[in-house]
Amino acid sequence: MKSKHPHAFIKPVIEIIEHELPEMVSKLDRIRESRKGAHGHGFYMETFRDGYKEEMYCDYALNPIYKLDGTVWGIILIMTDSTQNVLNKRRLKTLNKLSYQTADAESLESACQIIMKALQNNQDIPYALIYLIENNKDPKTGFNSQVARLIATTFDEVCKEEFIHEKLKRNIPDYFPETYEMIDLTKISEKDFDTYIDVKYATSTHSFLRCDCWPINLVMKEEISIQVLLKDNSQAILLPIKLKFCNERNLSAVLICGINPLRKLDDKYMEFYKSVLNYVNRILIRGMSIEEEKRRAKILTDLNHQKDLFFQSISHELKTPLTLIFSPLDELINICSQDTQMKSHLQIIQRNTCRLLKLINTLLQFSSIESGQLEPRLYETDIVKLTREFAMNFENITRKLGLEYIIDVPNSNEFN
Structure with missing residues (x-):
């Protein structure tokens, strides 16, 4: 009874609870009429036990006391205060709700909105x-x-x-x-x-x-x-x-x-707020980390884009002079068709120029490769001929170094 003790002691229960617990009074009347007991769990009431209007929950058992003639002489009420148990379950439900929402946060702002949504229609908040x-x-x-x-x-x-x-x-x-x-x-x-x-x-x-x-x-x-x-x-x-x-x-x-206007801010209430704060902090950290990942991903995307632009710009600058080399080089090869050694040197220059041009074209396609827009084009190639062309590029160098340079492709007919 808290603040009602001791003045409520030995007084009729109707005087103490009729204004605060009209439902309990009606239960007493029904038991007196039916002569049957009743019990319940988590019975809600609002009472002034501590100088303010507070919510209270109780488990109770009401049993009639009979006279010798079988009529009801009185009612014995056994009541257990279960308020804290109800509060603990209710507050645990709130914490679980916050816990379930943690993974949904995708930014700091969305994390705040998720927290508010989880705390809506809450008795303790x-x-x-x-x-x-x-x-x-x-x-x-x-x-x-x-x-x-x-x-x-x-x-x-x-x-x-x-x-x-x-x-x-x-x-x-x-x-x-x-x-x-x-x-x-x-x-x-x-x-x-x-x-x-x-x-x-x-x-x-x-x-x-x-x-x-x-x-x-x-x-x-x-x-x-x-x-x-x-x-x-x-x-x-x-x-x-x-x-x-x-x-x-x-x-x-x-x-x-x-x-909660029906609860006092006691130590257990403050512990609940601290627990809420821990879960709120987790959700905010989650939202901030996702937001930071997106920011970093955007920075990397921008850097890659700048890199692609750089490669494309340089590649275009290199492609122009190489393209201009081809025409006079073809003319020189035709002019020197009788000079076998000179023609061989010019053909090496021509092959490596073509190779450089292919590499530059690859750089130009770099952005398409990264974005997955470039599809592979497969075609048959004479692997023996391709190998000999690559190997011949080093023939002149090996000759100057006095090395014997042998290109041997065994069973070359099997590759055709």
Whole structure:
């Protein structure tokens, strides 16, 4: 009974529960009339046990106490508080839902949207928002600036069809502090966050910040969670996330979660928030890593494209002079047809010029090969003749070196 003890002791149960548990009163009436007991699991009730209206779950057994004549004299109620078991199962379901969504993140922004979608319609987190904070350094002035950008909320799904100036319209509740799409944290004074209000319960007291806008810069500076009291006296908590995996961009995040109005922010509730934060961090890391892979892949694609352009440019420059060599070379071969040695040298030049031209054409086709657009063309070739032509290119060099150069293709007729 918590705060109702001891004044509720030995008092009629109707006096204690008739306003809070009308359903239980009706059950007592039915048992008195039917003279049959009843039991149940996870019975939901809202009660003021700790000085505030809280949700409670219990397992119960109701059994009639009979008089000698068989009529019901009273009812004995055995009740076990199962609230924590129900909360544990409910919160574990939330964590599992976040865990299942991790693999779906394909970018940092999509990761934020996935997190918000997983937290929709959640009793322990009535609503959620996520801000990404990026530290930028102005190259001209050298000053650092912190810009917080609202990426996603649990309200986005409701109004996904409504767009204003190509931006998603969000139905932010009126009782929220000012919720800006983008905040320059360097322009916000800490004096705006100095009003704290104590919320007292029967067994504990909690301190909440009352403010006109979300204290994101305070969370980033202190690197601790901060509880906020909203305009309608409901509560929210801001949780910092340090994204250590992306030091190049120097990113951080702040997850804003609503607090269940029927639950007190006790140690177990805070442990649940920390677990949620761990899963959120994993999803963000996954989204950032995929985004980074795509960025690097794009850089490599651009580099390959530049490389192809370079090869094509150089190849065209080489192809022009080689093409111009062919015509005078053919004329020289015809003129020197009687001089066998000179003709042989010129034919070597001609073959190697052709080979160079083929290599250059291959370079020109390089981009087509990489993109898979070039199809192979297969045709029959006299392998013996091709081998002899390649080998003859080295005949002149071996002769100068005084080496005996023999080209021997055994059983050459079998290749034709």
